[in-house]
Structure formats: C-alpha cells, structure tokens
Amino acid sequence: LEHFLAEPYTKILTAIISEYKPEVFIAGSTTMGRALFSRVAAKIGTGLTADCTGLDIDGEGNLIQTRPAFGGSVMARIKTPNHRPQMATVRPRVFKKAPEDRSRTGEVIKFPLTEDMLTSRVKFIDYIVDETSHVNIEEADVIFSGGRGIKGPDNFKMLFELADMIKGAVGASRVAVDEGWIPYSHQVGQTGKTVAPKMYLAFGISGAIKHLAGMQTSDFIVAVNKDPEAPIFKVADIGIVADLFEVVPLLKKKLEEKLKNA
Template identity: 50%
Template sequence: MLIVDTEKCIGCGVCEETCAFGAITVEDSIAVVGDTCTLCGSCVDNCEVEALHIEGGVRKGDTDLDQWSGIWVFAEYRHGQIAPVAYELLGIGRQLADQRGVPLSAVLFGDQVLEHANQLIAAGADTVYVVDHPALADYREDVYGRVLEDLIRARKPEVVLAGATAIGRSVIPQVATALGAGLTADCTQLAIREEDGMLLQTRPAFGGNIMATIECPHSRPQMATVRPKVMAPAPVDPTRTGEVVEVEVPEELLQSRVEVLECVQEEGENVNIQEFEILVAGGRGLENEKGFELIQALAEELGGGVAASRAAVDAGWISYPHQVGQTGKTVCPKLYIACGISGAIQHAVGMQSADTIVAINRDEKAPIFDFATYGLVGDLFEIVPLLTEKLRETKGQ
C-alpha cells in the first residue's frame, strides 16, 4: 500500500506529474492516492521530502541480492499426479538454470507424493524438495502459502516459477505479498539477461495490445506464473540422478481455518482442446453460428478438435471451452488451422507455439500472416469446403 505522510507532504505535485497511471492527485496541498496505483514506486523515488513510502514493499538496498541463488519450480500435484505444466516449467527452468550456472529445484507438496519425486528429476530437476503430510492432501491456500513461504525464506531461491492454473494463481500471489517480492502473472516468455542475470518476464499487457517485458531488480525472489502449453517440456531422461530432500515443517504452519469437506470435479462440456494434436479454429470471419459447421467438418476429416477466437465465443456461436487466447486456453498442437481469425495479440498468445500454423483469411494484411507457417488469402467459405472434400477423396483412394 502506498502511504502518504501528511506531515511531510508539501503538495508540490511532483508525484502527480511522474505517475504514469494517473493514480495520484494533489488535493488541498496533500497528495491523494487513487485505486489505479500499481505500487511501481516511481513517486517514492521522485519525492524529495520523502513523504511517500510503500508499506510492506521492498525498496532498493533492502535485500542482499547475492544471498539468493537457484531456480525453483512449484510442481503442482492434483488428482493423483503431477500437473503437466510442472514439466513445461522444468523445461524452461532447465534453460534458465544452465544459463545462470545454478541448480534447478522442484517443490512438491501433498500426501504420499514422495514416490513422484524421481519423475521431476528425470524431467530436469537437480533437487526436489518434498513436503509429504496428510494436511497437504487437499489444497488449502493458507497452508500451502505458509509452507512455501517458509521454504523460500530458508533456502533463498532467486527465481520461483509456477503454473498459471487455479492453484498457482491462488497461492503464488499470497506468497509474493508475504515476501515483498515482485510477481509477473501469465507470462508467455522467460529469459535471462546475460549482463546482470536479471529474469526478463514477458506477458501481454494493456488488454493484450502489446507485449511487456517486466523486471524485478530490487527484490528476491523473482516470481512468475506461466500459462500451461506455452513452454515446451524438456525431454525425459530416466537415467538422470538428483537429490530428493524430505522437508519437515513446523506443525503450526499446517494448521488451517479451512476444512475441505469434499472435492468434486466439474461436469461440464466434455471437451479439452489442449489435448488435440490438430485444431481447426474459427473466428469472426465465420459470420454466424452456421459457419462452425464447416469448421467441424474439416476437423472431423483431420481427426482434430474445434477451437475458436474470443470474438466467436462472445457472439454466442460456440461455447467457452473452445476459446483460445489470453482469456481462454493456451494450446500447442502439431497443426493449427485458423479460419477467419485476424491474429490479434490476444489470440496469438494462446496458439503461437503450435508446430505448424495455417491461416485462411481474405485480408492479406491480417496480422496472423506475420507468424503463420502457411497462408491462404481468400474466402474461407470456398477454401474450407474444398480442403474438406480433398481430404475425403484422399481417404477414399
């Protein structure tokens, strides 16, 4: 929280002028902080009378950065298995750790999960910290948060990565707040800057209209959540060896005010577009709900699934589980055919990792052609039926 010391504030207006978010105004010669404040700290740095400070924040010089070392991956465990996103994070984590010359570690919480630790080592981890306790059988944010915070404080990793899943988006912000650490959510790219070892965290910003690269220069650990299917998992090597560390945590950290009565998996529409190796996606160019009949026919001939852009979902032409993009699902199929989709950043971040992208659009200047493997400029209502028919003929032969 940004705090204004009213006794020191002289109402000079420098903070108001330097705030990029318009979150500060000067009223009656006193700075007033609005709801749009992002705690970036720019106003604090520019206040000559030191009338502003961030409560609970970490200022430059407060943290000895040299004490922090190593890359950590929070290996989410659910429904009796390690979540696939953990292996994707180990893939990018291995690259970051090798570049920094530091070990890669995984953190595994749950009940009777020790047997799964070697899977994480085979996927690239050098060390796996296991907290195996009946109190961790069900996810409870307060318990998971306290245990993870305790581990981080004790071992001081410089980077902590987690999946941008329901659990990751719940517990990681809590831990970051407790540690006074920087956190970037829903990253689509991670890299290390060679000059100083800074973690560069890239994610869509301003409604997905630009890609922003974020740094956390004055706090540790540097924390980021990554959307599933954005990163490629590292090849599994069963011969890899590593260290499994069983961690005992104080009982008071395992106490919770929450009691989990039952865990029930949602019974919704039976479709998971992230599981398909081939996806045919439709967008605004389909014009109406009937346009998806063409998409469905092509997908069936290819043995794939049907996906959609947000515009098509918002129009009510197809249900939300099919949506790809920043506000939908991230997919990484071998083949992605985009029909009538312009290719705005909001959609691109959800499918640009596909091995092969085929774009069909009548607008030759559509952004999707900038990153498509193959582009077909023309009327999708002519091209898609021709492709479908050609596939049927080939199968018949």
C-alpha cells in the same frame, strides 16, 4: 497435502523460501499456480508477475518477465530488482517441453513440516469433474478454430461436432469472440489463450500477428482460407485455399469413415 489447499501450501512454500532463499521462483499460470503464488508473494513481500509469455535473464541476473498489458496493446517487460525471490507465473504451453535428458540430476531435500503448516480453514470435500463443458483448449491435442469466416454462432456447431468426434477442442479468433459467437474462454492469441496442440486447424482465420502469438508453436498447422494471400498460410504446414463450408463437411465425412474403420 494430497489435495491442493491454498492455506497449507502457502505456509509450506513460504517456509521453504525463507530457508533456502531462491533467486527465482516460477510456476505455471494454472488455477493452482495463480491461487498459490499470489498468496506466497504477499507473505514473502516480493513482486509477482502473473501470466508471463516470456522469460529472460539480463546482465545483472534480473529475471525479465514479459507479459501483455493494457489489453494486449503493449508487451510489458517487468523486473524485480530490489526483492527476492523474483516470482512469476507462466502461461501454460508458451514454452515447448524440454527434451528428456537423463544425464541431469537433482538433489531431493526433505523439508520438515510442523502441525501448524498443515492447518487449513478450508476443507477439501470432493473433486467433481465437469462433464458438461467441452475439452479445455489448453489441454487438447487437436483444436478446430474458427474466425470471422465462420460467419456466425450457429456455424461454430460444426466445429464442435468435429471436436467431439476426437476429444478435441474448439478455438476462436478475437473477432469471433468479440462478435459474441463463442465465449472468451475459447479465444486464442495474445489476449486469449496460448495453445500448442499436436494439430491446430484454422477455419476462416486470416492469421493476424495477435492470433499467431497464441498458436504458432503448435506441432502441425492446417489452414483453410478462401484468400490465397492470407498470412495464416505462412505458418501453416498444410494450406487449403477453399471455402470452409465445403471443407468442413468433407473433413467430417472422412473422420467418420476413419472412426468407423478404427
């Protein structure tokens, strides 16, 4: 069980659920969470809401699972009234980490495994880190994000340069993605990724509600926009009313100086 394999993990979780019959069963909507939960839900014969952005409990104890649907044009609120457990995967980082509370305790229960549970038709051979791709925006502490104001694919290079200097990542608004300036995996927002880095820097992004939905829980937000009325300034901790093409080179110079003296 050292390395994730969907088949044995599914068999084990299915056995644990059959034994303990939980009301609610939740995982992160990560690659592993998605691969595992879809299989477990199918085996158990219960419903699964994937990639939730919100969770709640109604008066009857039903888990209300919220997620964008139809390309983000509606927010669906889904419940599983007739089957248990109620299963959901939740988009990473949509909830803030709970503060550590050492007064809380839990019981560790040892669950006996059988040989059959551990068999798998798929074998783990090796784990190879993808060194070629840039840092994933869901994991980065700092995100440099560009919108329509970036004006084209070539100008995203300057954001990648900034990001590479401090192991940050590059995000984008949907407009930048729809224009084909940067791949969809970089899109932040309701129909993109939800991020909550230590610092989110928005360059030439107006701050539409669909974009804010994916980044407004960031710890610290810096916005650079020519328009002093841009809504992004309402959520920004620091707002710079300026041309991003002047600000980015200055920021790069400052970062270079800092890193040289560090």
